[in-house]
Amino acid sequence: MSDFQIKTTPTVYDVIIVGSGAGGGMAAYELTKAGAKVCLLEAGQNFDPADPKYITQMKWPYQSPRRGASTRYRPFGDFDAAYGGWDIEGEPYTTKDDTKFRWFRSRMLGGRTNHWGRISLRFGPQDFKRKSIDGLGEDWPISYQDVAPFYDEVDRLIGVFGTNENLPNDPDSIFLPPPKPRLHEMMLQKNNKKLGITTIPSRLSILTKAINNDRGACFYCSQCGRACMAYADFSSSSCLCKPAMKTNNVDVVYFAMAREVLTDAKTGLATGISYVDTLTMEEKTVKGKIVVLAASACESARLLLNSKSARFPEGLANSSGVVGKYLHDSTGASRGGIVPMLFDRKRYNEDGTGGMHVYSPWWLDNKKLDFPRGYHIEYWGGMDMPAYGFGWGIEEENGLFPGRDGQPKEAGGYGAGLKDDYRRFYGAYIGMAGRGEAVAREDNYCEIDPEKVDKFGIPVLRFHYKWSDYERLQAKHMHDTFEQIMHEMGAVPLGKKPTAEQDYGLNLPGEIIHEVGTIRMGDDPKRSALNKWQQAHDVKNLFVVDAAPFVSQGDKNCTWTILALSMRASRHIVEERKAGKL
């Protein structure tokens, strides 16, 4: 093309942020508030859950011709607020050595925070120092005490409900009042007490009370996964990007797929970002004094690995060679069951908030177990809004229980008797899912595929990831626990307990969507890419504020820690800038 040219915006921004999810949104919020001129690059489109053209909340299943079933565009169902998924047209990724890794991406303002479970758990003191406890992996270069003040600020800024329980590794916080437990959750609490399984109010970033004039309070529709039109749940788009935009200090560029971090050949400093306008396929460049990556753990690693130059032949900020390595996702295993005591239950509205109202933080000591790291248990159940899949597989269930007349019932069936079974079983299902910590390993990694590019011509990621017995034995323990809980409460577990050959039912890596660790921080530049401020050892004006800097995952969800650490790194940027060091 003779008229091909790279368009460069003349402005030199103070900061360019790549990605608008939890980390990027918080950086945009903090930096614009401090007066920095920011360019925020987002690979996807705008999204505002209060704008009718995006709203899926409060819709009925029959408003979807597929009754809420999932599609390639909405892997979590037709009403879910994530644009993207595991399989995005023209944006492939590959695997090697029989790896089965799944990579979920949201292409929209706020990224994956629009549809997530809002489970907002602080890491505890032990989560930053696992190597000191069990000799595996690495300690973080920071401790809980370093992060605690920022967790406090995030609690106040965004809002999280829960209860102070004085637990050793699940810190007390600044909590909003939690919703009361639902019926099955009360049963679980009573039951688990007998088993010694701590079961306490969940900790979700949903506003049970309004905290400011910009966001409403929860009205209990249970649909946080569809994103909230009252902004009563946390998403980066609603709670961070929007306020950042109100400062007029940020230019948000949508449909901007970052290709490379540009550097100055002489100084080695980052000078900007080259990106593809995904609508026009034009190459564009934006210049900035500081570059902050927040594209997600794997996408940020990809960006660094693709930013090769004579000075940085192994990719940018990668003299240690750790970029892409130590990739780890939370472990996951789950089981469902039926509680016969709940057959024919009285109907009332028990939607509640999104997700569960109670959960079980890790309650055991790994020193006494055959696996090194813990997990928490999330619960589900109740009289949910019916959706695609309702009653699916009843032929495996309705023969397990006597009918209303007390007589054995034959599995399957049809007609009025079958129709009545669905009514009878409604609201009697429960489920539980373990979410655990995997051990970060050098040989679980993403790297640049030497052969493939995406539709923008950007080399794609190739994953290599294997579970070890640390994770398998943990999953086995999860399943033993699920059966123990269900037996104790008189519930009938459904399906079969997975075997060793099935990795004890472990979800595939990536499926829990908690990838972390690919650009880890540390004090030693030979063994880490970032210092304790999430600043590249090799490039002082380059920062990473998504989950890539995590040294270990914790048996927690990563979002609250991404937020606290991004706030901490952003404040550091402002201080360094004021001190003339950046």
Add this chain to the structure above:
Amino acid sequence: MKRRNLLKGIGLGSLSLVGLNVPAKAAELLYPAITPTPEVEKKDPVFEQFGRTEHEKARDAKIFAEQFFTKHEMQTITVLVDIIIPKDTHSGSASEAGVPAFIEFMAKDRPEEFQTPLRGGLSWLDNQAKRRFEKTFIEISDAQRIEIVEDIAYPNRKKPGMSQGVVFFNLMRNLTASGFWTSKIGIQDLGYQGNVPNQWDGPPADVLKQYGLG
């Protein structure tokens, strides 16, 4: 998508709509919950928009413009879903809740998963009817249909030669349940009370008492 083409395509006019005021009434039967108001009808969306992206709008429009099942197959599906979920004292039948149109949509939405199992299963069913009664499934009597259904509706009976029919019937049962219980009729029957702004204050006192949790 043209609503009239859709209705013509699935041939419900000849089966269950006799004597009714087609197409408005047919639309109500097909999509009872979203029967459009006259103004909406002019814009011709088959379904209300609910935050669709451009990709999704295009994909759904394409699906609605296509017809997968033949008229005969749609008639068979309609009979079958009403055997699975009939009208009773609580609520209407699966076809009244729009289940046949839902199954037609799902077959096009997930072709790999559904098209061959459903088309093949319907054919298997007709073959059974012809072997036993020398007519297709929709042509035989209610009692004759039930005779066949009894052989495939109970997976644990494991009647020889019926295993493929059992798998097909399981799929039909599951699709019928999904379609019925997510319809307006089904949700009302089930007694789901939510999807409205409210305050949550825990289970009602009588429920707590009932389960000894008061």
